[in-house]
Amino acid sequence: MDKLFIADEKDVRDGYTMDVYFERTKKILESCGMSKTEVCAEITGSSLPRKWEWAVFCGLEEVMRLVEGLPISISAVPEGTIFRTRTADSVRVPLMNIFGAYADFGIMETAMLGMLCQPSGIATAAARTKIAAKNKTVLAFGNRRMHPAISGVLDRSSYIGGCDGVSSKIGGDIIGQEPIGTVPHTLMLLMGSNDAAFKAFDRVIEKEVPRIMLIDTFSDERAAALEACRSIKDLKGVRLDTPGSRRGNYKELINEVRWELDMNGHKDVDIIVSGGLDEVSISEIVDSGASGFGVGTSISNAPTLDLSMDIVEKDGNPISKRGKFGGRKHTYRCPQCFQMGVSLKSDDRIMCSCGCEMEAIETEIIRNGKRVGKERTPSQIRDYVLKQLNTIGEL
Ligand SMILES: [Zn+2]
Secondary structure, three states: OOOOOOOOHHHHHOOOOOOHHHHHHHHHHHHOOOOOOEEEEEEEEOOOHHHOOOEEOOOHHHHHHHHOOOOOEEEEOOOOOEEOOEOOOOOEOOOEEEEEEHHHHHHHHHHHHHHHHHHHHHHHHHHHHHHHOOOOEEEEOOHHHOOHHHHHHHHHHHHHHOOOEEOOHHHHHHHOOOOOOOOOHHHHHHHOOHHHHHHHHHHHOOOOOOEEEEOOOOOOHHHHHHHHHHHOOOEEEEEEOOOHHHOOOHHHHHHHHHHHHHHOOOOOOEEEEOOOOOHHHHHHHOOOOOOEEEEOHHHHOOOOOOEEEEEEEEOOEEOOOOOOOOOOOEEEEOOOOOOEEEEOOOOOOOEOOOOOEOEEOOEEEEEOOEEOOOOOOHHHHHHHHHHHHHHOOOO
């Protein structure tokens, strides 16, 4: 079969996906006897897309897996950290510092940035969606809008940002949970009726899989919701994916279905809502009878962050290009309001304008090519994100 247009893991590790100028730089450094020139390179962001005030740092574990074994050391803020790109006096805040000979890691720059920029954008969109959903369930259904080669990355990032479940099998494996799905409209169309499809699902699919039936295929959602209750004894929920042209007032429709379910003794049947939802449309319907939201494109198509890698020290001396801040900097953050701080010292005392003392939040994660400390699971990283959203009063 003809090859697909995707890079496999070996391509990424071998530098086949890098921007070619890094390879040329390496070649020149080697020919000039500078392959051992030691640097400190930092990864920072200038500003955030869509005027976001903060973002979720995501993708670090994959970067660690990529560079483990290279003769370099790395310090970084923990994955899942909610950060701002600049301090109050506008200094760019390092999210990661890399120490070693540039020739040894320069060819990884493209891959490292890509592994951080896109996942951090997705995790941030997921966190903002979770806030809009007022901590109700948010399920990530956005894989179909993106290239399948990155499904696992999309799902992991969505989950870390705060989504409660993901839809792909690879995503489920990566986050250590069963993937979540309901039924596609296709099943009802092929089986000819809601009842036939609901019963067939219930008969064929393993009992552990929650029964959540789609109720907008043929008839009125209110009638179909009750039909689902009659067809399936252990019905967990119904899903409304009502097309925009038929929605009218979506919030009223959801409330009407909720009322009908409650009135007929089905208070424990959840209502999951999906269909082109984003943080704005969710905030409009969040105070309805819906208990959860399936969100696709608005999370998976989140803007990528504009992070960059820059050399800030050469052979132990500060150096930087125009527009960047030289010197190896340590990253601090206010534990209350998440204002950021930087210092050339690792044990500085920096007071935040809110009155709290900032904490040093950077830790060493790779020392001479070896991982320092234990790997954190996606679920631990997600808990850290949700805790921080709570601290800043967003959840
Ligand atoms: Zn503060």
